[in-house]
């Protein structure tokens with residue numbers, strides 16, 4: 001067992017550098033947020049960014065509307081919006097971490113000229129993004145269109161490098177200012193404000209389509225993701241299939257310390273070494289309308305060569321009769337291995353296909369091509 005652990009060390013190093021919890025960006029489907037008042041000015045926008053996979057809760061039940069948006073988060077949001085294209089190379093910033101959850105997004109954002117560093121070698125991934133920075137970043141992402149805007153009362157405090165972008169953001173209706181015709185350029189954007197701005201930006205770029213009654217999907221994309229990699233692939237599969245997302249959320253969520261496989265007494269190591277402790281209860285075992293799904297994609301990270309065990313509860317609790325199940329996983333380097341077969345054995349019902357392992361930076365294009373190749 002210790003040999004296995006040693007072998008796993010090299011494979012897992014990369015993954016565990018990125019053990020920052022990406023739940024801040026995780027999609028929360030079909031649940032309300034306890035801290036979002038339905039009557040608030042941002043409630044619709046929060047719902048919009050959640051449903052469109054742009055932002056999600058900080059936990060399964062909270063959004064933290066007053067929390068700050070960091071520069072790395074905004075890079076990640078726009079990277080997703082751009083379809084998470086493949087990137088290569090490393091950034092040259094002194095304060096970004098190789099392999100971090102935001103690494104691909106920061107590299108993409110800088111290479112695409114959407115977000116630049118501070119000029120002193122720093123990117124400031126954890127710095128709150130200011131309102132004028134958001135204007136500049138979205139303006140660049142939109143292709144730096146020229147625009148004229150009316151002046152704000154505090155126009156003089158807008159940085160010169162942001163003035164044109166603020167004009168554009170105002171004229172495009174993205175950022176209309178605060179009380180007293182103030183723009184508050186250096187104030188950090190709260191998560192609620194970011195949601196409102198992103199919705200305005202998205203709907204500006206996406207022509208409104210006439211409302212048609214939503215067709216019920218017969219595809220479910222169920223997944224567990226501890227650090228966001230599998231979630232990214234799940235989102236891409238949902239995008240490709242039009243399927244419904246269902247996140248498997250442990251009732252006792254895994255903290256960074258819980259996931260620290262280098263700590264002999266951490267939760268994952270204890271569970272790994274004692275299979276009887278791998279019975280992880282989920283907040284919800286069965287999605288609504290379970291009977292209506294014919295195709296179930298089931299995603300998980302590989303933990304020590306097998307499916308991360310928080311998926312077991314979902315697999316063991318549901319009847320897969322008549323359903324086609326396609327396992328998929330992300331890992332540092334291991335393949336799918338026997339993970340799908342072991343889950344099929346645990347389920348005992350359903351038609352289980354071979355499945356696929358993805359690298360965490362797989363593009364939407366590649367995921368869509370894989371989905372189409374299944375011919376389901």
Ligand SMILES: Cc1cc2nc3c(=O)[nH]c(=O)nc-3n(C[C@H](O)[C@H](O)[C@H](O)COP(=O)(O)O)c2cc1C
Nearest residue numbers: 015225226227228229230301304305331332333334
């Ligand atoms: C406890 C633990 C065990 C892991 N074991 C393996 C492994 O055996 N092989 C591997 O390639 N990656 C391993 N990894 C890396 C994860 O599979 C990889 O980072 C995955 O993409 C994480 O997915 P997530 O972000 O959806 O949680 C392990 C990670 C953790 C936390």
